[in-house]
Amino acid sequence: MTGLHKRRKPLALIGLGLAALLALSACSGGDSPGTTGTGQTTSADAQQTSAGPAKLAVQPADGAKDVAPADSAQVTVTDGELQSVTLTNPEGKQVAGQLGADKRSWTITEPLGYGKKYTWSGTALGSDGKQVAIGGSFTTVSPRKQLSASLNVGDNQTYGIAMPIALTFSSKVADKAAVERALTVETTPKTEGSWAWVSDTSVHWRPKEYWQPNTQVKVAANIYGVKIGDGTYGKQDVTAAFSIGRSQIVKGDTRTHRMQVIRDGVQIADYPVSYGLDSDPGRVTHSGIHVVMSKHATYSMSNPRYDYYDVNVPWAVRISNNGEFIHGLASSMWAQGKQNVSHGCLNLSPARAKEYYDGALVGDPVEITGSTQTLSAKDGDYSDWTYSWADWTKLSALAG
Template identity: 60%
Template sequence: MGGTRHSGRRWIPATLLGAGLVTVLALTGCTTTGAGTAGVGGVGLVEQPEPAKLTVSPAAGAKDVGPGGPITVNVADGTLEKVTLTNADGKQVKGELAADKKSWKVGEDLGYAKTYTWSGSALGADGKNVPLSGSFTTVKPKSQIKASLNTGDNQTYGVAMPIAVTFDAPVKDRAAVQKALTVETSVDTEGAWAWLSDRSAHWRPKEYWKPGTKVTVKADTYGIAFGNGAYGRNDVTSTFTIGRYQVVEGNTQTHRMVVKTEAGQTHDFPASFGLESDPGRVTKSGTHVVMSKHASYGMTNPKYNYENVVVPWAVRISNNGEFIHGYAPSIWAQGKQNVSHGCINLAPANAKLYYDTVLPGDPVEITGSTQQLGAQDGDYYDWALSWEKWQKLSAEVA
């Protein structure tokens, strides 16, 4: 077309003209879309510049807005000259204007049950200003739910360490909350969130972490709707590192506890596991995770009539009372038979050798017993679940 209008004229021969025939003038031409003025007599089309089109979120007049956002301004066919968001006291809210001046986003958390007012303007392609104005009100929550993390900043963890976000009240809308949870890794790592209860979401990799991986976890839950009128009270984040590879392999039938690193096997200790004839004393099979370690620890179990029995070099591997620790009174059984109340007993000297190498998050793989580690044992039973079962506990597929 070229923006030019063409026309032509076709004459009917005179011999074809009669009483019912008239001269027919056929005109041909171009059509255009969008704004513009069609040229006449060979003059080209002239596109008209567009005015700026603002998209504001939340819009003017919006009520019960979640302060978790999005709180943004975007413009098409123009640029933002100035964007200001102020609270009821006239204080300006922090925000960030993009380098291309096409968008603005809030830079701090808004308050609950507060009124905020937009002001500013955009300059359109047509050279005209379009004002930004209007107010919105944030929601007043029925309750607020607090989040906490099991990992700390600048800490180092073992290759089986799960990430746990725990809430201080049940979460109704798990899908909405899960969208606010992110994990960033320095090494490509396949992993997924799983809800192990209505108050706890865990993230673990499909396979053990690669040593040296740097991890940042964020729970940006402030202002997020949790369901039933509850909203997030806070944001939490941590950045940590995965340390060296180390795994314990304990076999209740051979009565051995083997420690392996990337360099190979470093220790093979005689051990005594839980007494198998008593269901309440069996050491559970499955992959446990080191939770903490203590130079000495007082063991108490009213069911079996002992209280504050202090043992050295205690490494907790489950919330069901299972530890790896030194215990001189059972040296006679270590490497031969299982006599403990569920713990892995080592000679104190051997327990110290192991204790000195431990990181929270190290895996302890137990095999050979008559019971399996599971949900009844509390944190962390993450690795007792197959990857297929783990993925099914995500709110995204529930």
């Protein structure tokens, strides 16, 4: 009996499985063909019912006029894919473009020209299997005026850790926000910084703190085709890729008549100096963060206010636009390290001036303290460090 019972148990389980299958079939048998047990349409049928003609969107639209060359030009499609797209200029030349990986978009990859008519052509294939033609035309703007711009930095150059980036325009910029949106600064390592409009014709970018040594920088002013005023557009893009060098900071105190050079955190020189005459506001050396602007093996100096003209000095390093230099002057060696007798410059012996000159980079900071006068924004193009960070960022056209 026990053996018989064991042989019949599987038959009972099979019977229960068949019953459950029949019950399940009965439950789903009431649905219409092409649906699941929940009444939802299958994916195959969904594709069949949604099939339709390709829906195209062309930008700029057919008949558009005064299109800025910097504006996007592209074709996109839904319910289908693009087969071919061509944008042709008046001379019959095709504008370069890129088809998206999903074949649903095509976008130009080269700038358009000013004052030209462009014509679209091509086809798209709809999900219904039918072709739809791409067509239309638009016209770009003919500017009343074009502004050019130049950078103060150059490709493959090396600058000091206080170096600002300056973009200067050929005339006044009306739409500063439009320009600023076209500017980029890429840094390795990542560096916090901000653009600031220091005048109606110049915008500067400076880091929040001094640059880290050996930072790699790429700056791009993609202003071609950008509307920057009523009838005024950018003339050309401007770019540069440069490096930040070692850290070198000059620290000078007008009260001690000394100037230290600190490189990568180590003091490498301590020079006796004669600063500007303290008792004359027109001759005093200003306190504040100066920046090395240029270097000259010899430089001719004139100051009609103090009745001297064409005085040639050796190893001159400009540190502001108000006439302040670090340079050699043999005739003041008697005062160097003892008295301040210059007309605002930092006087060194010619030999010491040459030593400093040889190691200086444009963009090095020169920090002066102890003076009765303070450096301000009106003292030159590289007075960016006279602003606090909070005040600097307020000068951005995109602030707030």
